[in-house]
Amino acid sequence: MGTFRSAFAVLFVAASWGSASADTFRIEIDWMQTAGHSHQPSQTVLNAVIQMFACAGHTLIIDLDEEVPHYNVMPRNPDNCDSFFGYSGEAASFGALRNGNFDHAGDANFWHYCIFGHQYEDDNCATSGSSGLGQRPGQYFVVTLGSFSGQTGTAFDQASTLAHEFGHNLNLTHCGQDDCDAEGNYNPILTSTMSYRYQLGGVRNNVLCNGLAGEEAKFKEIDYSHGRNCSVNEVALNENIGTYMTPVDWDCDGSFEGNVAQDIGGGNAGWCGATGTKSTLSDVNEWSIVSAFNDSPHPIQVIEEISCITAEEWEQVQRETEAAGGCSQPTLAVEGCVAGENVFVGPLVVVNAGTCTFPFSTPALADSGAPNNSIIYVKPGTYDAAGAVTLDKPATWMCPTGTATLR
Known part of the structure; x- marks a missing residue:
């Protein structure tokens, strides 16, 4: 399923998995390669992300274009460490590689440009062990897994990080808000590849491993959030209702209590060991943000460059999931589209949207609207x-956090 442009160039399109939509996104990818060491992503890696977009009703076109010289570190401007994507003063710099290899730079359609490379310099001009860097919002991003498994990352690392870094170009953050200082980068309520908690461990895998939902819940391993989860206040977490999909032992003391205070979205110590500032954590419909980006004029003003999870931070997430039940990273697969949604019903509702925050007010409305x-x-x-x-809608009804009475 491809159109060959050269010995190294293959064009992958989502058309075989879903109908074309008004929202079409385009990425040109080059990769670093040297003798015995290549950062070239496989077709399966690309197809996993193409399929993710297709399941959300979008078309993603990826032009896997050509290899570029391998450099261990892509540098920043030594006179201004804030400058990465705009710096072209050295052959190893992103700007120089882009200027010499971005074939779609002058196309009428808007193309994003990505390099799968080894490492890059952080904003102190020091070598970073980060998995990638992306403009938010913007046109350019890098996937840099040189500090990860095999110095290239696993296939799952590559696919999920591709989706993650591209998400920054599409105006997504690590927490669902513009400023993640309060929420942190590990927001478990944001069931998305954008959250550090789920980027490399898989969304569904880690939701189940951390006891945030049961096996029946509708989640994929690589996905942006659909915004269906309830907000939680870390100052007053009701463990008996948890996520409304299951009770949750938020403070990790082995019992369910009415109200506890716990930093669950904090640093890489994991929520059982986190002692940071407590705030309200929210979910957000990231796919609506993605659509809004595509409807904006391009190019657009870049707000920031966002660096992403490091190998050390990923090791901490792995230790945390091992403590929770030994969940390993999922094997990469091109996931099928999920039929149905996680839908919620709750009393005393103002807006009937079927999400946890704005549930349907009656079972009858859920039956007709879900x-x-x-x-x-x-x-x-x-x-x-x-x-x-x-109630005759093909669906599964559950009340896992208490008793519901219909009268």
């Missing part, structure tokens, strides 16, 4: 109905 094959989580409470209620 997609087929959804998991419908009914929050504890009493639901009044006028007359008989027939």
Whole structure:
């Protein structure tokens, strides 16, 4: 499934998995390579991300273009360590490599440009062990897994980091908010490849491993968030209701309590050991942000460059998941699209959206409004109905955090 442009260039398109949509995104990828060592991503790596976009109704075109010389470190401007993507003063710099190899730079369609490389210098002009760097929002990003497994990262590392760094170009952050100082980079409520908690460990894998939902929940391993989870206040976490998909032992003391205070979105010590500032953590519909980016004029003003999870931080996440149950990184697969959604029903509702924050107010509304094959989580409470209620939507109904009464 490709159009060959040269011995090294293959064009991969999402058309075989879903119908074309108004939102089409384009990435040109070059990769560093030297004798016995290549950062070239495989077709499976690319297809996993193409499929992720197709399942959300978007078309992603990836032009895997050509190899470029291998440099151990892509430098910043030594006179201004804030300058990475704009610096072209050395052959190993991103700017010089882009200027010599970005074939779609002058195209009428807007193309993003990515280099799969080894490492880059951070904003102190020191070598970074980060998995990548991306403009937010913007046109350029790098995937740099030289400090990870095999000095190239696993196939899952590569695919998930490609989606993650591209997400920054599409105006996504690590926490779902513009400023992640309060929420931190490990927000477990943001069930997204953008969160450090899920980037390299898999979304579904880590949601289950950390006891945030049951096996029935609708999550994929590599995905942006659909914004369906409830916000939580770290000052007052109700463990009995947890995520409304399951009770959660937020403070890791082995029991479920009414209200506890715990930093669950903090640093790489993991939430059982985190002692940072407590705040409200929220989910966000990142796919709506992605669509908004594509509807904006291009090129657009870059707000910031975002560096991403390091090998050391990833090792901490691995230790945390091992303590929680020994969950290993998923094997990369081109995931099928998930049928249905996680849908919520709750009493005393103002907006009937079916999310945890804005649930459907009655089971009848959920039955008519939820997609087929959804998991419908009914929050504890009493639901009044006028007359008989027939629930015939193909779906699974659950009330895992208490008792719900329909009268």
